[in-house]
Amino acid sequence: MNLLSSKLGLTSNKKMKTQRIFVLTILFLVMLFMSVGCQTIPPAQRTEKSKIEQTIDHYAAPDGAEGIARYYAKRHHGGRTSSGEIYSPQKLTAAHPSLPLGTRVKVVNLANGKSVIVTVNDRCRSHEEVFIDLSRKAARQLGMIRQGKANVRIIIVENDNPSDEILTSTQK
Numbered sequence: 001m002n003l004l005s006s007k008l009g010l011t012s013n014k015k016m017k018t019q020r021i022f023v024l025t026i027l028f029l030v031m032l033f034m035s036v037g038c039q040t041i042p043p044a045q046r047t048e049k050s051k052i053e054q055t056i057d058h059y060a061a062p063d064g065a066e067g068i069a070r071y072y073a074k075r076h077h078g079g080r081t082s083s084g085e086i087y088s089p090q091k092l093t094a095a096h097p098s099l100p101l102g103t104r105v106k107v108v109n110l111a112n113g114k115s116v117i118v119t120v121n122d123r124c125r126s127h128e129e130v131f132i133d134l135s136r137k138a139a140r141q142l143g144m145i146r147q148g149k150a151n152v153r154i155i156i157v158e159n160d161n162p163s164d165e166i167l168t169s170t171q172k
Helices: 002-008 012-037 051-058 136-142 162-169
Strands: 065-071 093-095 104-109 115-122 130-134 149-156
Touching (some): 065 136, 104 130, 104 136, 115 136, 130 136
Antiparallel strands (some): 065 149, 104 115, 104 149
16 A cells, blocks of 8 residues: 555545545445435336236127137036136036126127126136037027037126126027
């Protein structure tokens, strides 16, 4: 240190001042970086919708989405659904690959205009052709038992009025 001090021509007072400035500069930089790191930055405005929101928008009224529906085979009777319920062919239920469990949807048979409201309580595999699996009761009310599958439109039902189920399930 003495050699460096003598070459730079620093006296002990100047040397202490230089060290103090150096230490203060380092402390200032450390505190600056810490304060910048602790700032809370408001989250950016969300521009993209979540996958669930996109799915719900796809099936929302008034148009809904069109595809092919089929109904559960008899062998599924008594089995557990994804929601934990026991599958009964006598209930108005459905399986869908992406709609949230518990979602109520109106299913309209495009060939005959019959419709029914079902509750999604199970998952089905995502097929290119079939996009909803219905309980036997729902399939019967849509008039598709003989064919096994039908072209349908599904629309999410937003209100929970039980009378909707009766009105739409008895339409001819």
